[in-house]
Amino acid sequence: MKISNLHRLVQMAATASVAMGLAVSAHAQEEPKLIINGEQEMITHAIPPAYIDGLSESISGWVFRTKETQALELDDFDNPGMIFVDQAQELWDKEMGPENKSCASCHGDVSSMKGVRTVMPKFNEKAGELWTLEDYINDSLTTHMGMEPWGYTSTEMTAMAALIGNQSRGMPMNVAIDGPAAPYWAKGKEMYYTRTGVLELSCASCHEDNYGNYIRADHLSQGQINGMPSYRMKNAKLNGIHARFKGCVKDTKAETYKPGGPEFHALELYVASRGNGLSVESPSVRN
Numbered sequence: 001m002k003i004s005n006l007h008r009l010v011q012m013a014a015t016a017s018v019a020m021g022l023a024v025s026a027h028a029q030e031e032p033k034l035i036i037n038g039e040q041e042m043i044t045h046a047i048p049p050a051y052i053d054g055l056s057e058s059i060s061g062w063v064f065r066t067k068e069t070q071a072l073e074l075d076d077f078d079n080p081g082m083i084f085v086d087q088a089q090e091l092w093d094k095e096m097g098p099e100n101k102s103c104a105s106c107h108g109d110v111s112s113m114k115g116v117r118t119v120m121p122k123f124n125e126k127a128g129e130l131w132t133l134e135d136y137i138n139d140s141l142t143t144h145m146g147m148e149p150w151g152y153t154s155t156e157m158t159a160m161a162a163l164i165g166n167q168s169r170g171m172p173m174n175v176a177i178d179g180p181a182a183p184y185w186a187k188g189k190e191m192y193y194t195r196t197g198v199l200e201l202s203c204a205s206c207h208e209d210n211y212g213n214y215i216r217a218d219h220l221s222q223g224q225i226n227g228m229p230s231y232r233m234k235n236a237k238l239n240g241i242h243a244r245f246k247g248c249v250k251d252t253k254a255e256t257y258k259p260g261g262p263e264f265h266a267l268e269l270y271v272a273s274r275g276n277g278l279s280v281e282s283p284s285v286r287n
């Protein structure tokens with residue numbers, strides 16, 4: 001990040017309360033609707049659960065993108081993320097590993113995964129841990145197929161997460177934060193509001209206090225993850241949740257955490273809960 005940008009960031013944090021006024025104006029305009037393939041309408045605005053105190057409305061990141069970027073998500077033929085979904089479909093049906101099994105051997109058609117994405121991450125009783133969709137995929141690879149796990153942010157993993165997520169497209173996110181998930185949620189919430197790095201910014205500094213404002217050339221969203229994985233114009237590939245978190249933490253000039261590690265698991269649960277009620281968009285298109 002260039003020095004001039006650092007200045008602007010710091011200034012932005014300092015004038016956050018003034019800037020809040022700008023965020024409101026976005027709502028006054030007529031907003032476009034996210035209707036995919038001309039038939040499937042996504043929920044892009046939702047009332048957040050009562051336990052989320054910092055937001056009066058949850059809004060999909062799609063709403064904050066330019067018309068050109070938005071248009072790419074309106075049709076599966078235009079959505080570059082669908083290429084990866086098609087690749088993952090081939091992988092789903094492919095016999096792999098020492099036991100020559102495919103995902104389909106046990107799960108049948110991938111449509112059996114409908115709804116799975118809406119409740120991820122969730123507490124896994126057997127493991128006694130909070131598991132993300134990626135963890136479930138790796139568990140099937142290792143315990144059910146005798147294979148090595150895929151890298152947490154690898155191309156196969158992110159594509160498979162998009163294929164499985166795609167089965168729930170349109171369904172509202174609905175993660176559980178109670179029972180054994182509660183301590184993870186509390187840890188994630190603390191991370192979300194903790195200012196870190198040279199710039200002393202928290203996730204909330206940008207995605208709660210300043211959504212609707214511009215930072216560099218970017219129109220700041222609420223940093224929601226209902227669209228994940230998302231195809232980004234910036235790196236021309238699918239990006240998973242932890243990869244995106246990593247980039248944002250790095251931007252604050254803080255030490256970042258490892259994708260797949262315990263910190264990002266907790267953060268993912270908390271961020272997912274802020275978007276409970278928003279439609280799964282996997283794969284979304286962002287800049």
Ligand code: HEC
Binds near residue numbers: 103104144
């Ligand atoms: C030999 C059978 C078998 C194969 C092959 C298999 N799985 Fe599974 N999978 C299971 C079982 C059984 C579960 C239920 C959880 C458990 O008991 O481990 C499961 C659970 C899952 C879940 C979590 C679903 C949920 O409702 O929470 C996902 C996601 C998943 N598998 C993905 C995959 C993918 C992707 C592949 C291929 C790379 C695959 N599985 C291959 C047996 C299999």
Ligand code: HEC
Binds near residue numbers: 009060201206221222
């Ligand atoms: C310095 C400001 C800043 C901070 C701090 C920040 N982000 Fe971001 N984040 C951005 C920008 C800019 C983008 C790209 C535009 C957008 O979607 O807001 C982004 C995008 C995202 C996205 C993608 C949203 C989508 O619709 O696909 C997620 C998720 C996200 N951030 C999460 C986080 C989390 C979690 C934290 C805290 C660890 C965080 N961000 C901290 C600036 C920030």
